[in-house]
Amino acid sequence: MFIVFFMLCLLSSSAYAEKITIAAAADLKYAMDKIVKVFKKNHPLEDLEVIFGSSGKIFAQIQQGAPYDLYFAADISYPQELSKNGFASSDVKLYAIGKIVLWSTTHNASKMTLTDLKDTKIKHIAIANPKHAPYGKRAQEALEATKVWNDIKSKIVYGDNIVQTAQFVQSGNADIGIIALSIAMNPELSNQGAHWPIPDNLHKPLEQAYIITKRAANNKLARKFADFMETTPAREIMIKYGFVLPKERDQTKNPGKK
Amino acid sequence: MLLDDNDIQTICLTLKLASITTIILLIIGTLLAWWLTHSKRKWKKIINAIVALPLVLPPSVLGFYLLLAMGPNGFVGKITNALGISPLPFTFSGLVVASVLYSLPFMVQPLNNAFESIGKRPLEVAATLRASPLDAFFSVILPMALPGYLTASILTFAHTVGEFGVVLMIGGNIPGKTRVSSVQIYDHVEALEYAAAHRLALVMVIFSFLVLLALYIWNPKSKKE
Numbered sequence: 001m002f003i004v005f006f007m008l009c010l011l012s013s014s015a016y017a018e019k020i021t022i023a024a025a026a027d028l029k030y031a032m033d034k035i036v037k038v039f040k041k042n043h044p045l046e047d048l049e050v051i052f053g054s055s056g057k058i059f060a061q062i063q064q065g066a067p068y069d070l071y072f073a074a075d076i077s078y079p080q081e082l083s084k085n086g087f088a089s090s091d092v093k094l095y096a097i098g099k100i101v102l103w104s105t106t107h108n109a110s111k112m113t114l115t116d117l118k119d120t121k122i123k124h125i126a127i128a129n130p131k132h133a134p135y136g137k138r139a140q141e142a143l144e145a146t147k148v149w150n151d152i153k154s155k156i157v158y159g160d161n162i163v164q165t166a167q168f169v170q171s172g173n174a175d176i177g178i179i180a181l182s183i184a185m186n187p188e189l190s191n192q193g194a195h196w197p198i199p200d201n202l203h204k205p206l207e208q209a210y211i212i213t214k215r216a217a218n219n220k221l222a223r224k225f226a227d228f229m230e231t232t233p234a235r236e237i238m239i240k241y242g243f244v245l246p247k248e249r250d251q252t253k254n255p256g257k258k
Numbered sequence: 259m260l261l262d263d264n265d266i267q268t269i270c271l272t273l274k275l276a277s278i279t280t281i282i283l284l285i286i287g288t289l290l291a292w293w294l295t296h297s298k299r300k301w302k303k304i305i306n307a308i309v310a311l312p313l314v315l316p317p318s319v320l321g322f323y324l325l326l327a328m329g330p331n332g333f334v335g336k337i338t339n340a341l342g343i344s345p346l347p348f349t350f351s352g353l354v355v356a357s358v359l360y361s362l363p364f365m366v367q368p369l370n371n372a373f374e375s376i377g378k379r380p381l382e383v384a385a386t387l388r389a390s391p392l393d394a395f396f397s398v399i400l401p402m403a404l405p406g407y408l409t410a411s412i413l414t415f416a417h418t419v420g421e422f423g424v425v426l427m428i429g430g431n432i433p434g435k436t437r438v439s440s441v442q443i444y445d446h447v448e449a450l451e452y453a454a455a456h457r458l459a460l461v462m463v464i465f466s467f468l469v470l471l472a473l474y475i476w477n478p479k480s481k482k483e
Binding site: 060123129156174 | 325326329330347427430431445447448449450
């Protein structure tokens with residue numbers, strides 16, 4: 001019985017022609033899961049898995065030979081650097097512009113601005129670690145641009161990535177946080193709290209880009225998935241999660257609507 | 259200078275956390291190990307299993323439950339709130355509480371072994387000499403269990419220094435408060451500062467080696483009966 005089961009496992013894994021692994025920045029957690037689901041529905045024979053982490057971590061892993069076929073970063077500089085060093089087999093392609101929001105489950109964040117963070121009632125403010133998480137870097141820039149950074153610095157707690165940052169807020173341990181709009185738009189979170197979009201002019205743009213890695217140079221499935229990101233179903237999901245897509249950005253001037 | 263100020267700050271914080279945790283566990287661990295050694299209750303085995311849990315549980319499980327329990331909606335959070343103490347996550351006290359749980363078996367199990375190998379006899383002898391139980395413990399048991407205490411303290415201290423997952427989940431990575439060396443190394447690596455990561459990591463390797471070496475020098479197997 002056990003042997004039969006074991007054999008089945010072996011067989012089932014060889015039934016797929018190709019298998020790819022997608023490494024994606026944590027801000028894509030919910031959107032990418034959805035996109036992969038739709039892709040699998042359209043291509044039931046293809047096998048692909050997604051792992052999530054901070055952009056910096058995945059960047060380092062690819063340099064050390066991690067078996068990832070596609071890399072969706074939250075900051076274009078990481079794939080650019082990989083491409084420069086010969087780790088890419090495709091162009092560095094912009095796929096979305098990210099947005100940051102103030103988000104809270106205990107305060108009505110939709111009526112707050114960054115200067116309200118100085119309020120003594122707010123004890124802990126969660127942001128992603130600016131040292132290696134692009135969304136954390138942009139959060140710090142926005143706080144510095146508003147000239148509140150020095151006043152609230154001691155209240156800041158740092159999440160390892162943007163999902164953990166959201167989790168600090170969701171569990172009620174941090175009063176408020178600056179997270180990716182794409183995370184705040186996930187139904188599980190948007191039901192719990194309100195958010196306030198942080199104006200784009202307070203920070204450098206969150207230009208998110210992907211590459212097909214060198215090891216997937218001849219992988220048809222990797223190419224197919226990259227192409228799928230350009231199709232309407234995938235784009236609609238990205239828009240639903242609050243991303244501004246490259247082409248759309250040029251047409252609409254003010255993407256800050258909810 | 260090999261290490262920068264931030265790295266040194268994390269080392270000081272790590273040593274402070276490990277020291278406080280060890281001191282607290284010396285007290286809790288002694289009481290618990292003593293009870294486990296001498297109690298005849300059947301459900302003692304259940305307590306034994308609970309004490310050993312942190313040995314096998316992934317730190318993520320401990321971190322997850324602590325984050326929820328200590329949060330404003332958790333039962334620990336409600337207690338701290340009622341007592342007027344600020345919530346434990348993102349605080350140094352929170353890390354101490356987590357470390358005490360995380361390192362509990364490393365204190366209790368060696369002490370339990372030490373007490374068991376001493377047995378009841380010395381206490382009974384002390385009692386015939388009219389020593390009070392407390393007196394008997396400090397003048398008879400403690401000296402006899404000293405190697406056990408050394409092992410337990412060193413293991414507890416070292417294990418707390420090596421703590422990572424739990425701290426990452428409930429600490430919030432605050433410089434000077436919850437950013438310990440293991441987290442600092444992780445951040446260095448994530449930020450691709452490999453040289454800085456190497457320096458701090460090397461300090462950890464040397465430290466851990468020296469601690470374990472001390473353990474084997476002070477407490478060689480041959481001395482154990």
